[in-house]
Amino acid sequence: MAEPMKIRATMAGDTADIKCLMNHVMETGQRKDAKTGQLIPAHFIQHVTATVAGKTVLEAQWGVAIAKNPFLGFRVKGAKAGDKVEIKWEDNKGDKNSAEAVIA
Amino acid sequence: MNPMRRTFLKGTGAAGTVAVAIAAGLLKPSQVLAAEWPKAAFESKNVADALKGIGASGPADSKDITIKAPDIAENGAVVPVEIFSKIPGTTSIAILADKNANPLVADFDLSNGTEGYISTRIKMGQTAHVHAVVKAGGKSYTASKEVKVTIGGCGG
Numbered sequence: 567m568a569e570p571m572k573i574r575a576t577m578a579g580d581t582a583d584i585k586c587l588m589n590h591v592m593e594t595g596q597r598k599d600a601k602t603g604q605l606i607p608a609h610f611i612q613h614v615t616a617t618v619a620g621k622t623v624l625e626a627q628w629g630v631a632i633a634k635n636p637f638l639g640f641r642v643k644g645a646k647a648g649d650k651v652e653i654k655w656e657d658n659k660g661d662k663n664s665a666e667a668v669i670a
Numbered sequence: 671m672n673p674m675r676r677t678f679l680k681g682t683g684a685a686g687t688v689a690v691a692i693a694a695g696l697l698k699p700s701q702v703l704a705a706e707w708p709k710a711a712f713e714s715k716n717v718a719d720a721l722k723g724i725g726a727s728g729p730a731d732s733k734d735i736t737i738k739a740p741d742i743a744e745n746g747a748v749v750p751v752e753i754f755s756k757i758p759g760t761t762s763i764a765i766l767a768d769k770n771a772n773p774l775v776a777d778f779d780l781s782n783g784t785e786g787y788i789s790t791r792i793k794m795g796q797t798a799h800v801h802a803v804v805k806a807g808g809k810s811y812t813a814s815k816e817v818k819v820t821i822g823g824c825g826g
Contacts, residue, residue, distance in 0.1 A: 583787075592793075594793070596771060601820070608799035612707045613707065617772065618782070621781075621782040622781055622782060623781060623782045623783065623784040624778060624779065624780055624784055625778070625779040625781075626776055626777065626778040626779070627707055627708060627712075627776065627777045628775075628776045629712040629772060629774050629775055629776060630712075630772070630793075631767060631770055631772070631774075631775040631776075631792050631793045631794075632775060632776055632790065632791070632792060632793070633747060633748045633749070633792055633793050634792075634793065635745065636790065636811075637750075637789070637790055637791050638786060638788075638789070639752075639787075639788070639789030639790070640780075640784055640785075640786045640788055640789070641784065641785040642782070642783050642784050642785070643783040643784075643785055644782075644783040645783065650732070655794050658707075658787070
């Protein structure tokens with residue numbers, strides 16, 4: 567299921583610019599299967615949590631309207647080069663994934 | 671045997687365990703709530719209900735919120751959106767697309783130095799206003815921008 571996710575974190579002045587790409591179908595539950603005419607059940611990321619150096623910096627709740635293979639960018643003031651960034655997600659079927667990166 | 675019934679029984683069993691854990695003081699109710707997905711807010715059919723669901727009813731218009739999104743999106747399935755909030759003490763940013771079947775797209779809680787900035791890509795069913803709702807200091811503020819969605823991807 568869970569394919570790798572990518573994180574890029576770079577310092578810009580005193581702010582860390584963190585970008586993350588996740589792999590997920592983000593199925594809305596509103597599309598029909600072309601062959602069977604049945605609705606494809608919703609399957610999407612509900613929770614995303616990001617920490618920098620062990621402190622939570624972002625907690626997100628997502629609905630079905632986040633695009634497929636989600637992209638997330640945010641900026642953290644006061645982070646330092648070398649700090650560890652960890653991003654985790656969990657979807658509505660209980661699948662989980664996480665990735666780590668170091669701020670460059 | 672009906673597999674749905676098995677799942678249901680398992681589900682009730684798990685919920686029971688959580689209740690027992692709360693009763694025994696193992697889990698604080700606040701921790702449980704923080705982990706809970708706001709189902710009602712995400713399933714609301716209009717913006718007002720969705721805002722009520724995330725505790726941001728009646729936000730005030732603000733010029734300190736900027737939404738960067740295309741004027742015309744050729745593909746409604748991938749609409750890049752960036753939200754900038756210059757309001758001091760921004761603690762959360764929510765994104766809504768008012769013509770989607772369920773307008774609430776996402777709600778981001780920011781803490782420990784995260785700036786009032788979020789960049790992501792959303793889906794839009796049709797031409798609509800993208801709303802950003804920012805919570806700061808116990809108040810909520812909003813701004814919106816219209817994004818035209820051209821179905822078929824042939825451009826304007």
